[in-house]
Amino acid sequence: MTRSTPRADNQNIVRLEMKARVVPSATQPLDNSANIAETSADANGADADPFKEAKAEIARTERTCETLRQGIDTMQRGLETLAGVVGGLKDCEARERLQHQLDLMNKLLLLRLDQLSSVDRLLQVALDRARRPG
8 A cells, every 4th residue: 555545535535524614514503594585685685584583582582471371370270289288287266377378379370370361362452553555
């Protein structure tokens, strides 16, 4: 085997490494691929929906509100279970104290549900305004 063969192999390796740096693989996302449509719209001076980003944020907020609502429902069911356990306590003073704490926690959860409803109404108002023609 001559010395030129390994050097040729090394040159091929170097070429492959350089090619890999220039051409991203199929698994590597392109840095600006998500912005191509936005850039084209900006270059034309027109955007199909000026409220697109705001609507997307509103949709994310609505999903978050629903997740919170489900969490509150789960907590309320847990409080009901605890109330059943607390109701079976023989120590009257401890039972009343714990029932009072459970009642306070339930009231706070109801308050949070009311706040989520207010957020939902505000989101609907924002969406309605975004849909109206300028």
